[in-house]
Amino acid sequence: MKTFDSIKSVFAACQNFSNLQKVAKLQTSLVDLYQSMGEDEFLNEFIDLLKHVLIIYKREPAVERTVEFVAEFVASFQQREAEDDAKKDGEEESAEESEEKEMHPFMSKCFDFFLTHHNVSSHAVRFRICQIINKLLSKMGSEAFIDDDLYERIYRSMLQRVRDKYPLIRVQAVAALARLQDPKDKGCPIIAAYLFLLERDPSADVRLAILSNIAATKKTLPALLGRTLDVKDSVRKLAFQVLAEKVDIKGLSIAQRIQLLNRGLNDRSDAVKEECLNKLLRRWFIQFEDNYLTLLKCLDVENSSETAEVALKHLIQGEEPKLLLQNFNLLDDSLMLDEDKLTCESATYWKCLVLHLQALGVSGEQHLDKVLPNLTDFCNFTRKYMFQQQAEETIEHQLESEFISQQLLTILTLHDHSDEAGRRVLTQLVNDLLVSPSISVRLVTPIMSLFTKLHKEEKERTQQVVELIAEIQEPIMDEQPSTPRIEVLSTDEQRRTELMIAKTRVQLFELRDALEENIKQQDFGQAAEIKSRIVELEEKKESLLATLGQQQQTMQDSQPETDSVIDSVMVRFKSLAISEALLKDLSLKATFTPALHSLLQTLIEPGIQDEDPAMRQAAVKCLGLCCLMNEELARKHFVLFLQVAQLDHEDIQKAALQILYDLLLIYGIDAFSKADHSPPSGVEQEKDDEELSMVSDESSIVDAKRISSSILSVLSELLYTEDSEKLSIATEGTAKLILCGRITGSTGAQLLSHLILLWYNPVTEEDVKLRQSLGKFFPLFALSSRVNQECVGEAFLPTMRTLFKAPASSPLAKVNTANVAELMVELTSAAHCNPAAAATKNITAESVHDTLARQIANEVLSEPESFGVVTLCTALTQLDLGLNESASQKDLLVLTDKMLNVLP
Secondary structure, three states, rough: OOOOOOHHHHHHHHHHOOHHHHHHHHHHHHHHOOOOOHHHHHHHHHHHHHHHOOOOOOHHHHHHHHHHHHHHHHHHHOOOOOOOHHHHHOOOHHHHHHHOOOOOOOHHHEEEEEEEEEOOOOOHHHHHHHHHHHHHHHOOOOOOOOOOHHHHHHHHHHHHHOOOOOOHHHHHHHHHHHOOOOOOOEEEOOHHHHHHHHHHOOOHHHHHHHHHHHOOOOOOHHHHHHHHOOOOHHHHHHHHHHHOOOOOOOOOOHHHHHHHHHHHOOOOOOOHHHHHHHHHHHHHHHHHHOHHHHHHHHHOOOOOOOHHHHHHHHHHOOOHHHHHHHHOEOOOOOOOEEEOOOOHHHHHHHHHHHHHHHOOOHHHHHHHHHOOOOOOHHHHHHHHHHHHHHHOOOOOHHHHHHHHHHHHHHHHHHHOOOHHHHHHHHHHHHHHHHHHHOHHHHHHHHHHHHHHHHHOOOHHHHHHHHHHHHHHHHHOOOOOOOOOOOOOOOHHHHHHHHHHHHHHHHHHHHHHHHHHHHHHHHHHHHHHHHHHHHHHHHHHHHHHHHHHHHHHHHHHHHHHHHHHHHHHHHHHHHHHHHHHHHHHOOOOOOOOOOHHHHHHHHHHHHHHHHHHHHHHHHHHHHHHHHHHOOOHHHHHHHHHHHHHHOOOOOHHHHHHHHHHHHHHHHOOOHOOOOOOOOOOOOOOOOOOHHHHHHHHHHHHHHHHHHHHHHHHHHHHHHHOOOHHHHHHHHHHOOOOOOOOHOOHHHHHHHHHHHHHHHHHHHHHHHHHHHHHHHHHHHHHHHHHHHHHHHHHHHHHHHHHHHHHHOOOOOOHHHOOOHHHOOOOOHHOOOOHHHHHHHHHOOHHHHHHHHHHHHHHHHHHHOOOOOOHHHHHHHHHOOOOOOOOOOOOHHHHHHHHHHHHHOOO
């Protein structure tokens, strides 16, 4: 390699070399020039040549190689100085060794130049200086140090640059500050700046840079978790990667673990899902020494079973069946679990293992016999467990045993039911479980799923269920009407109490882990505080358990002859739960048999009038399912559902709302607008029959329109409710009705306008379900046909007028009207609706945009000084108008001339 006799020749050569050996030789040549020239002369020429690089903003390869070379060369002074000090230390030990080492003068002067010019007007220079400082700090060894003055200058300069208006400069400044942050300092200003930018910086590149560089502490953990909901896929993916690499699973609460998995598993990006499963979940699994049961315990499988099962299925996928069987060595010789080993975690793993082996097909069948016992034996095992556990238990243990029972029932559905003897035993078990008063209502659904699999013929299944319900109710048939009623505990209230108990248990688990960790670290002060907190939570848990059990005690103490009264209430409630499960499994085209009519008259309709809200709610759901199968029944009870949706208990209102939208979706609004018109009894015989028929038909049409108008009015009012759950139900239901063509014309346009306003309204920002459903609905509806685009076009002006006229106190005043207009223009574009038209630009003269252009132009002319004129004129420029000569184009030219004359 040739020698270089000037700094300029070295700078020219480094632009073309990426080979490490060649770069090292260039550095050696530059060091030789430094030693042969005076320090000041070398520095001046070095800086002059570097200035040519600093003014280039574009990231060209030659420039990037030069920057890398410069940073490597400047940092090499510190490295050589450290090597010289090491040699001196080997030769002698002196008092100077304890003194602070000073930075090499050349490095110090380079830093001084960079920090002096970091805030120049040229964004290219600011970017390159931040980039070089970042590279310099990263190339300085782990043992390197800088004096306090230089630290302060770098810190202040880079904090200024993280607020630069150019994202690339902010990225480099963020990276430069990484080595200066102090995770142990709770008030570290660098970490504070990182957290501020992580939440508010509009550039995804900046957020990515912060995620890569920020230290993981208790203070920064919430921000890291928050980035898993970032709008950019790349940021969410990196957030999961950082959490996997920097945060131990024990540093997360159980709620945070479940939250992370839910976000990752439900993310719309496949890359984010892969990162969550292959990096985060796999890392947690390794931390628990590949123990599936321990991992499930840390995920609280009882209260988050769906998430835990998805995670477990991913982990066991691809594993050798033999290895999975070795990890599950809890089964005895009869392939059963001992009572002390039968936990929520082991039952869940057992079920998932059976499902996995069955999914493998032929390769898994040979291993299935090692984990799946004989059907008859397993039925006996399940019977013994379920009836024994229900006999005498505390509320807490009862909830746990119900979860385990659900897993056992699911395993029963996975058995081969072709064995006639085993099938008979299983059928008897299912019947006994349904009839038994000791089996909880919460277990009805899994039991009925098993019942459905055993009895696949719908008519036969319906008849048998009706007979079972009659058998269940037989002991209470002789109950006197005057018998005092006792309210059953509301399912929702009970569930809320159970969730509070589960939450308290989770907190206790976390605190016990923290207590153990503090004891290991001999932090006894903190351990004492945790201990007192554990005592408080134990008392709270006992109080909640007492509250949950108080209802049964109240029923026992409040009335004479309590046993028969309690049984009467619970039996009716369980019968309704069984009916609901049956009706859900029946197809909508199933015949409404006499058995179902009997069930409707004897159980469901009386339940609608019951005093207990939980009983009424179950009855309303059953009646709704019946109406979905029978149009005449639906017309008969439609008004009842309207009344319930407006006047009853909140939970019952929500159930009735869902039924109303389902009925309208299946039968249409016209089905409920029909009215029976018979002539009055006093009509004279000589009346002309034809005239009477015409009058009756006209009256029917008027009444039908009136009823349809009333129904649509009620649907519109539902979109103004303040209850978020009701609003979500109403929004989703209205969107479905519009999408399926059940609501069309001007009414459809009005409702569509309201849905668009709901989507943009800041009040619904926290309602993720509502926003996601509307985000899917708009393009799906508008871009499916020309008629639908015309509906969106009809909704344009009413939507914009509402936004323009929104008072300052209204949340709609904060909506960006330009974004709304742009969305609606996109939704009405013929190019999106018809891809062929986009390629040829052969858009017809009668396109939706042509019509919309005339309407917008007339709106502008009607109020030329209006607040929204700028938005409307901008929307006009975004329209894709037809190219063919037509009358509409001539009209547009006339309107354009008028606007030019009127507008300032």
